[in-house]
Each structure stands twice: as C-alpha cells, then as structure tokens.
Amino acid sequence: MAVIAEGPLENSADRAKRYLQCIAALTGATRVDDAYVLDVGKTRFHVRHRYVKRLRDTTDPECAYEETCFYPVHKGMPNAEEIATALLQLMNNPALFERWAAQNGAFKADGQAFSATK
Helix, strand or coil: CCCCCCCCCCCCHHHHHHHHHHHHHHHCCCEEEEEEEEEEECEEEEEECCCEEEEECCCCCCCEEEEEEEECCCCCHHHHHHHHHHHHHHHHHCCHHHHHHHHCCCCCCCCCCCCCCC
16 A cells, blocks of 8 residues: 655755765764764764865874865765765775875766766
C-alpha cells in the first residue's frame, strides 16, 4: 500500500540540505559559517562549495592551511550535495586532498580527472 505525504513535495535543494545534515552527523563534521569542519586523525578539513582547506596538524598552532578545489561529476548537483560528497570522500580517504591539489584542470570529487569529450 502506497503512502502519500501531505503537503507540497520536497524540492531537490531541500533534500540535498537534509542529506548534508545526515552526512555531517555521520562523519562528525560541524558547520562553521559557510563551511563544514571535518577532523580525520590530526588533519582538519574545512569543506565548502567546491573548495577544501586542509590543516595538517590540529595540534600545531603554527601549521598553515592549504587550499584546493574539487568539482563533482554531475554539473546540476545542489551545493549541499557537493559538500556532502566531499565530506564522505575525505572521511574515507583523506589522501584525496593531495590528488585534488595536484590536478591540472577540472577533476571529480573522487580524484579522477574529467576526460575531454568531443
């Protein structure tokens, strides 16, 4: 038996925001202004729409931030979903930051470069 929700249907931006909230809770990330802070070991990531900052050692007050960007494979993806994708990727493989920073041109959140299409 199908259940039909009352009220207006949820739009994709609202779904993406709820998804981001779930992923933030799952990964332990906290929201700070327009970014999410994710700690993986001694490394701290500040993830926001298409940009990631990394602090290699949270115990060292002299440690400088490094910054890079990432682009999802789906161009129409809501910003909240892009952030959630990066949080999941970095939580599972923090070394992706190195691959993102080393790329020339556009690359996907999983570290793979976009291939040229004709």
